[in-house]
Every structure is written in structure tokens, then in C-alpha cells.
Amino acid sequence: MKFHQRLTKSIITSILFVLFVLFSNNILAEDGKALFMKNCASCHAIDKEITGPALRDVESRWMGKRNNLHTWIKNTGSYLKNSGDKYALDLYDRYKAKGAMNVFEGVLDDKQIDLILDYIKTAPLPGAGGGKDSNPIDNKESDNSLLFGILTLILAVIAFTLMQVNSNLKKLSDDKEGIPAAEPIAFWKNRTYIAFGIIILIIIGGYLTAKGAIGLGRNKGYVPSQPIFYSHKVHAGVNQVNCLYCHGGAQDGKHANIPSVNVCMNCHLTINEYKGKEKLYTEEGNEVDGTSQIKKLYEYANYTPGQKEPWDATKAKSIPWTKIHNLPDHVYFNHSQHVVAGKQQCQTCHGEITKMDEVKQFADLSMGWCINCHRETKVQFKENGYYSIYQKYHDELKNGKMDSTKGVTVEKIGGTECQKCHY
């Protein structure tokens, strides 16, 4: 049976190797995307001009000079002063009305900027890849696994053939040496093959079960339809309403909170029809009339536009929104911890909310996702007086023992320990 052992071993090794390559690629791509989302996405899109220019083909516009790009991204002001790059000056003039670009010195290092640029390069064109909400990384993964599946299949066929050849040869040599041959067994009755088949079935079944189990309760991409078609794109994107205006709880406590009707009515007492240029679409692509949605709000608020007496907030009814982001009960998550103490942008976890007509769950909200962020994200170590007690880290940063570009991450101060979120 030695032969079988060797074969299995080599198959497993090759599977592991391919998996490893696949997986490590993913990490890199995820990194670039995450960094982009965290640092750039609030002002830049890839294919669309928002606050800043669209970033598709940015490198070719910069003549492929990544070094210049590095300095530019880190600090646009000092680059303009020092280089006198005409393209950069033009760019600055064109966008200066919308405000200068943030300084990323000390926030992003060259390696991270490269990751972002790599991501921009590989980011799929809008509408590419069939389904309109398909994720580029998911696509890549499925392509690879198809390739990989075919490879495995071919290898398996080769192995099977070789084994047949081997047994035939053995039979021949046995015949020659006069060893009486055992009754030939058909391969579907052969115990080795049956065992082999069962093992493969168990592996596939196990993989699917584990995958299904891990995915339990995860709803990345969840877009329920809501009682009122409320467009974040119109409110937070086009009209630039601050997130915290409605979700003020995010800076006070654990829940960001959905605004009550009286908050809606603060503005909608005067705004009673939708006149925006952007057309509103549901996830399925149906167009929605904004004004009719405002009317729905008035029904909940118990308000008739133009009524003489002032609106009575106490007569309003609650709007039964459908909850999108659900965490299990045994997880403690505090918004204010992240927004106030951690100075995180809403977009980090909720995605480009300013572009969503209907809100879609952006992250899978899995523990791995949380932990990864805690491993990479730096705390406000120097800015926040709370951390002054971490004398050891301050010393290490000073004497260079600690990598200052990596800095003091959430993990360093215990942010990946069980009882930070589970109690």
C-alpha cells in the first residue's frame, strides 16, 4: 500500500500549496481594498468623480511615477511646493473648491499606498463580471477554484489510470513469476477504491458542512426592503447630511440608533417633495418616486402638508424598519467606542453608504473580520490622553523598539482578547 500513501501525500501537498497561494493572494487584495475603503473612499471613487477625481488609471496619468504619487498622497501641499509638477498644480486648481486632500503622512506608508494603487489597478470596471453586485474578489476566487477543480480532476484521472496500469503490470509480472493471481476484482468492488471514494466524499461533505456552519447567521449583502424607501444616497451622499445627525447614538452609546420620526420631520416639515436629479432605484432596478416616499413618512408622522396647526410629534407612529446589521447576543459592540474613542469612519464597517439607495450589509460582521481590523488599526495612541499610562509602549516607540509605522494597534492594548467583546 506504500504507493497509495505516497500518492495521497502528494495530492494533499499540492492541494495545500494551491490553497495557500490562493489564500495569500486574497489577503493582499483584501488589504488594498480595505485600505482604500478606509482612507480614500470617503472622497474618491474609482470610476466616478465625487469630492476628488475618479482614480481609474491614476498611474498612467502620473506617467507611472509611483514615487511622486507616494509623496503626493502623503502630503499634497508639500509636493506642490517642492516639485512644481504642472499636472499636479492643474489638478489642485481644478479641485481646490472642494477642499484640499487630507494629509496621510504617518497614516499610510509606501507599502500601503502601493497596495491601494494595486487595488485601483485591478478593481473591476463597473458592470463587469455579469451580476451587478458581484464582488471582484469573489469572482477571482470562483475562477481559480474552477481551474483548481479541473486540475484536481485531471490529477485524479491520471492517478486512477496510473493505479490501473500499476495493477496490470503487477499482474503481468506475477503471471510471469508464476505467482497465482487472485481473482480479479472489478474496480467498483475494490475496497481500496471504495475507501478512496468515501474519503473524498467525507472531505467534500465536511468542507461544505463546515462552510455552511461558519456562514450561519452571516448576511453579507443583505438588502431587505424597508417600509419607506429611504435613500442614504440622497441624504448622506447628495445632500451631505452628517451621519451623526440622525444616528447620534453612535457617539453616545452602544447603539447608533435609528432616528425617531421627529428627527425626520425636522427637515421634512419643509421638504415635502423629491426634486433631486438622481433617480432612485430599488435593488431590483425599479425606479422609485421619492415624493411618494415622503408621503409615506407623513402617514407615520400623522401630518398633512400645509396643515394649519403645528405638527404634533406625540401623535406620530413608529416606523417598523427592518434591521440589517445583526450581531449575535453574545457579542458586545459599542458604536461610541469606535466612533469617538477610535475615530473610525462609518464607512469602514458600513461601506459606501453615501452611494446606497437601499442599505446593504457591507461586511460579513464575522469575528474574523473584527479581529483583522483590530490587528491592523492603530489606536489614537499619542492623541488620546487615556493611553498615557502605557509607558512601556511610549518608551518603545521613542527608542525605536516598536515599528512606528505599524504603531500601537488595537491588538497591542488587548483589543483581540475574548472579554473585550464577550461578557
Add this chain to the structure above:
Amino acid sequence: MSKHWQSFGELNNTEAYQKSLQNEFKEDLPFEMDGTLLDAQTPRRDFLKYLGFTTAAAAIAASCEVPVKKSIPFANRPEDIVPGVANYYATTYVNGGEAVSIVAKVRDGRPIKIEGNDLSTITRGGTSARVQASVLDLYDGARLRFPTIGGKEVTFDAIDKELSTAIAGSVVILSSTVNSPSSLEVIKQFLAKYPNSKHVQYDAISYSGILAANKICYGKQVLPSYKFDTAKAIVSIGADFLGTWISPIEYARQYAKGKKLSAKNPEMSRHIAFETVASLTGSNADERFLHRPSETGAVVLGLLNAINGTAPNITDKKLAAGIEKAAKALKAANGEALVVCGSNDVNVQVVVNAINEAIGANGKTIDFATANNTSVSLDTDFATLLDSKVDTLIVVDSNPVYTWGDSAKVKNWLKGIATTVSFGAKADETSSLCKYQIPSHHYLESWGDAEIVTDHYSFLQPTINPLFKTRQWQDSLLKWTGSAIDYVGTLKASWSAKLGGENAWDKILQEGIWSTVATTATASVFASTGVETAKTALAAMPISKGVELQLYQKISIGAGEGASNPWLMEMPDPVTRATWDNYLIVSPSKAKTLLNIDLNNNGQSDSYEVVVKKKVVEITVGNKKAKLPVLIIPGTHPETVGIAVGYGRTAKIGKTVNGNEEKPVGENAFQFATLANGAVSFSVADVKLSLTSELYPVALTQTHNIYNTDQGNRTEVMKELTLAELKHNPNEVLEERMEELKPYTGLTEKEIEELEKEGKTEEFFDKFRHNGSIYKAYDKPGIKWGMSIDLNACNGCGACVVACTAENNVSVVGKSEVLRFHDMQWLRIDRYYSGNDLDNPSVVFQPLMCQHCDNAPCENVCPVAATNHSSEGLNQMTYNRCIGTRYCANNCPYKVRRFNWADYTGSDSFSGNQDEMNDTVLYMNEDLTRMVLNPDVTVRARGVIEKCSFCVQRLQEGKLKAKKASRPLETGGESKSWDLKVACQQSCPTEAIVFGNVNDSKSAVSAHRENNANRLFYSLEQLHVMPNVSYMAKVRNIEEEKTEHKA
């Protein structure tokens, strides 16, 4: 140091005790095993069946669709409510005349936790077990939900209409002590409207004797304010002032102040207790002497004589010596002394007043200018009322059918009254006999005020909308008076006028307290005329020869208020360590004659302690009988037995009173109380005890979580010494610690000697820290949490136990489960005895919770890393990872881990996990009761281990507060405020528990350890588990050094 023991088995090192040390889990495993494991009745096929079932169940669960959840915001959000952020409202716990200033934590509209109000000059943020548990009463399913006439639901309008004619003739408002000025005003208005009416106050626990005596001696019928903190010598005669007497939270704080000492100032007060049955106060005393209840007069008289220089006329030599000792101590204190007595006999109290005059207490430790309003009622008032003709009776917060000795008489009297109105919140013994039931609000739903002591007011404001159709009783009275404004209106108007405007009233309401009390005591003029008569009366008092019965209050149950509260019923009594039950307390000597149990006989002490079923005794007094199981409690006079009042209540006030049985737990001991000399007497002479053949299980927790120590004397667990010893050698505790740790330092004898000579103890402990283990020490770069407990301040009252239960959603398991060792409390208070006199040993209490060891032995045995260590020094427990092997509990040297044997909280998906549970536990799972749960703490499911988390949810909240303010964390100490206090620390009336960041050298916990470095020790330190809870050794203020010293 001397031997400390928890149980009689441990004292004698009996076979059963030895055996119990071997077994980790005392109950049998839930397998039916015959012989060997292979022949077990849970064979492979069953295993496969279960495996198949779980797989199928998981697969079904997995294939289910994720349910759609709604997220419904307010329609119109109130400005001060942010969902998910708790609000705190200052209000007042009121129970009859007892009032405690508190702060209610309200989360999303539900009060879920009671904290003490730090602004109160009386309690300084302290609470008691009953105050802590009172929030659960709000969500009690047995509360009356609507007004009724003759048991039929009616509207308030209908009842008001009917009563407008029904209230007639001679009208009596019967209430417990009302200490609320505004309520008294309401009653006054009502009495004015009905000319033939009066207000009678009656308290179940009466202080008539003191009130009458003070009237005689000082012309003031009041309870004075006692100042235990300024007393250097305290003598208590049957007054359980740390547990249940008048104002225990206030006294406990004062008492602890006098008991706290530091290395720099090793002085403390001296307390000598005389008592009849073991009480919390006697257990904490420096010395305790036992006497019969009928001897109280002789003891008081003897003490007065001894102070005046004549020998006490007492035959019991020990007692006589004790009186001499007490007199000596009182005189030596030079005016800073105090004598308190719990007797309800006016003559006794007059002589006590005379003693206090003789020792100069009046105006120093006793303040008559500031009256304590806990009780103002005279028993004779109610006794007279019972004999008079009444047409309309309105009962406010009073339950005489249950609490009056002659219950039948009360019932008869009630029957003769045409109109009976009850404002009772529940259908208790009295209100269920009333025709009109108009349930009043719970105090957390009420408005009000309370004058706790003269000129010190505490206010009530609603923390939740009324849950049921209830109406505050003051509103009902105002309505019947025909007042145009309601109670809130009158309250607001009168206080705004008094304080000067509505803004001032708002501010006072926010703080909850308004006080203009002077801090210094003023003396009152003493009239000695009554003393001689009292002395003669006492001298003539017969001393009984037979067995006597003493009725007492339990700290958790009180006069019966706690009997329907599952948290209080499951809280182990500090003295007896029993849960859920009512029993007869006897002394070890009595046990010999009555039960035939000789505790010095190993076999007999084992059979008493190991068998949960205790012998039942019938108690007969005249024609009154009660049958109760017997517990042997040292510290009880040999010829005296004790029964707690508050049991044997009607099941109408909640399933909890039934405990585990069909009928209510225990017997109503109030039936033995008699009216003597114008006051209710809680002791009875000439009691007949007869042993029955019955047995009754009592759930004692004393022996549940025991652990062995090397020396067998528990000196590594509990260190106690006398003040004389401490003064003689301030480093005694330190030296003993070093002796214990010596073998693990890697140092030679010579090196240690040198270190000792040079006084380098720090280096010694450093060597122990690094050489004592194969594990390396980990950095705690930012915060390191630590706790320090002063055993001199802790009196074992149990407020922390209930506070912990409330804060951390600790489940109630019921009596049957406690009997099976399945109790769940994260924090237990171990009771230790020491000394040679088995009838009267010394007692020490030690609160024990997870010690959050740096080298936690539980962590490295967990196969799934469900318990591990945080960089802040917490021993973390992750419920979702736990698979329930219980290896950790097995390896825990302190036995502080608890296992969820069943689904006590109803959090599982499979209802079958609750099959074995009784009503009282299921009651905690009702939707109404579950409203009390803390939403920040996971409700644990079946099959996981849990334990003290150092209130990690509070730590996280406190840290976040500091982070948002961009400043370092503050945990007390010099001129610093508190970002957080853990639940046990917050509830503690004596501030015995200090918690905080030990990496911060200026925090309160660091200061506590530094100031008491010579008393500091860690339990089981030599194991090198490096616990993070330190204890300060108990110091007893007795003159002698203990003879067993270093034996």
C-alpha cells in the same frame, strides 16, 4: 496563627471531610453507572443515537432561514433617553419606616439595578441585601394588577364612587411608621375631612421599649442617632445593629470606620457582645458572651453595677467575667463609649439609658437632637385599637394578620369592620381579607419623600411608568379627601415653597437628598427618676430555668418582606449559611441532649453534616406549636433556641415562598411573640422541644465549595490575629507569609536570613514571583485590575452577594438544586470559626470570588481555551467557547467556578433542558421577571462554566468614559474620582472592598495595599497562582495574645 474551620467535620478532620476533599464535584455524575465504565448503561448505541440527534438538530437549525428582525425607533424620542445608554435616577428605598437613599440604574426604561447614593451622609453609598434585591420585587408576577372589590376587578372610578359612601363611622388609617412629611400631611388632610377618624402606626419589628424608655429618661419618644464611629468601646446586648437593628447600613459603616486600622495607626474600637442566639453582630464582635433571654435584665443591671463599682450579681461565671470586662472597657473609653440593647422591655432600656449616662455617651455617641425615624410606633396603640370598635379600616403598608402574635384576634377584629380598604401591593395575609383592594405603586414607580433622621430628607421619583393598574396610596387618600391637586402636585408645591423655587426642587430631586443635619451630637437632659423603679423591676424579673426561645430577624428576610424574593431566599444567611429555609437554631451542647449528636464524635458530626436531611423538632409554647428542622449553630446559648421570623407566609404573595414544596417554607414565628409590659416581646421562656421522627432537607452551602490546605489549619487561607499581637510584632503576618513561601523562592536559608536582616522583603517576594513557577511572568502594560478586601471592615452582611447576582444575571437555581450543590452565586462569603470553645467560637467572614490569578490553574487545563488571561490581568471566561468539561472548576484551588447544570435562565433553544426545574426557578424566566436582566451581560446557557468577571462590563464602560474624555482612568485614591466601581464594591456599606488599577500607584486599591502592607496576604499564596485579590488580616481587639500562637 490559630486553626480556622468552616464545618464541624473540618474541626475534627473526620472521614467524611477527608472524603469530600477528594471529590471535586460533590454530586454524583449524571450517568447511571453499574460497576465499570464499560458496563455503563450509556453504551455505544445510545452515544450514536445522541450523536445522530445532535447532527440532525444542527442540520435543521442550519437550514432555517435567518429570521427578519425589526428595529423600531421611538416615534418621538424623549430628549434625555438614548437607547442603549443607562440613566441613573436618585430615589429612595422605602420599607415601612426604613428608608435608604439610592440611585436606580434605568436602562431603556427599565430599572435594573439599585446602587447606593454616594451623596447620602447616612449611608455614603452603602446598601443592604434587601435594598439590592428590591428591584426584583418590582417585576414580581404576584403583584396585584388592578383594583378589586371583593375580588372582582373594577375601575378606580368605580371604587372611588363606592368608597365615597362606604367610608363612614369611625375611620382608622393603620400604617407602619410613616416617615414621609408629605404623606403625613396627606393623612392629616384626610383626618380633617373625616371627623371621627384617626391614624394608628404599627410596626412588625417594634422598638416600643426604647421609645418608651427615652420618653421617661429624656422626655422624647424617639430613637436617637447612634454614632458608632466615635465610640472606642461598644457593648451590644442582643442588638443586631450590623444586621437588622434600626439602621444597620448606617451603623455598619460607622462601626467599620472604628474597626479599620492602618500600619501607621494600629488603633481600633473594642466591641463586646452579649447575646442569646448567634447573630451577625455577635459574630463580628471582638468578644461574645452568651446569656439567656430572660437574663437580659440581669446583664444590663449587672453592667450598670459593674460600672458603678459593684460586682454583678450573676451566677454564670463566664458571663459575670464578661460583664466586668465590658464595664472596664466602657470606663476606659472615657466618654467615647456606647451601649446598645435590642430588648423591647422598657425597664431594660431605662437602665441602658442610665448606663449610657454613666459612661458619658449622651451627647457624644448618642444624639437625641437628631431622631431616627425608622420606627415611631408604640405597640400599645395597636393593642388598644384591636379592642376598639372600628367602622372603616384603611391599611397602608401593614400586615398585622401575619405579624401580630395573636393573629386570630386580628382576623376576628377585621371581620367586624364594615369597610376594609387595603393599599397592599400584594394579596398578603391582611389585604386578602380586605374588601377593597387598591394596590399601591412599587417604590420605584412612586413619588415621595422621607425624613430618614431629623432634618435629613431623601426623595422618591418614579423610575418607570406603573407596570399595572395601580395607584399610589397618597393619591387615593387625596381623592377621597376631595383635593383638587394630586400627590405629585402637593409634593412639588410644598418642597418648592420650602426650598425657594421649582429649580431648587429639581436640583434636590436630582441629588435625591436634602439635609441640614448638624454633624456634632448634642446632649439631652437626663431625668434619673425612672431608673430606680426600672432597677427594682429588673431585679425582680425571674430568670427561667427551662429552655427559652428567641425570635430573630434574618438579614435577608426581615419581617417577611424577603420571603417572596428569590434572590433573598437563595442568599445564604451569613451566620447559618442556609438558603431557602426556616429552622430552629440550637447550640452544640443542646444538640447533644436534644438530638443525640455529639459534634466531637466524628461519626455523629459526619452524619449530621453530610446528610442534608436534618432532624425535625416540635416546639411547643402553651397551645402554640411549630415543627422545624434543627441546625446546630455555635454562638448560641446552650439553653436558648432561635427561630427566624418572616417565614410561613401565604403563597398568594408569590410562588417563591413555597421554596421547593407544596406549602410555604417554615412556620410563622410571630405567633410566639407576646405583649409584655406594653411592648411586644420576641423571647419566650419555658419552651418544650420534642424530637420527632421526621427529617427535612435544609440547603446549607457551608460545605459546598471547600478546599484543602497543606497545614490543615487554613492559615494560608485566613489570617487572624489580636491587636495585642499586632502591636507586639507589627510584621507577624508578613513573617508568616514568608515562612510559607520560603521553599519556593529558590533561595537558601542563609540568603533568606540575610534578606530578612536587611529588611529587603520586596526582594524576597520578587524572588518568589520569578522562581516559584515554570511559567514566565507576563507584562500588564496599561491597566492591571486588582481588588483588596479588608477583613476587619467586612461584617458578612451579604449585600455584595445580591448586588453581584443583580448585576451579572446570576441565575436562581432553587432549593432542590442548592441541595445538589448546584448553587450559582459568583461571590460567596465564607464563614470561619476559630477558638477552643465549640459553643462560642470566634467568627470571621471572608468574601471569596474568582481571584483572577496571574498564573491561573484553570486556564491551562481548558481544552478549548475558553478561559484565558487578558493583558489587564483578568481571568476571562468565554461562554461561547466553553464545552463544559469542568476541568477548570476541578483545577481551581478556590472553588469559585460555577457550572450551569441546567437551563436556569431559559436561554436555550431546547425546552427539555428545563424539565427538572421547579416553580421558583421558572418564575425567574417569566417575561415580566426577565425585565430585570442586565442587557450588557450574556445570559448563560446550559452546560457552560461561569464565574466572577470583575464586572468586566463595568470595567469596559469605565475605560470608555476615560477614553472619551482623553484622560487616564481614575479609580479612586487621593483627590481622584471613580470611573467605575464593581458591583460588590459599590454595594458594600463598609467599603471593605476596594477595586481599581494597581498599576496606578495613586489609585485607591494601591493605597489600600500600601497603608496596610503589614496585614496584607493572599489566600493560598504558596501555590504561586498569583491571585489579584488581596486580603487584610482580621484583627481582633482583645487584650490577650492567643495562646495557640505559633503552636
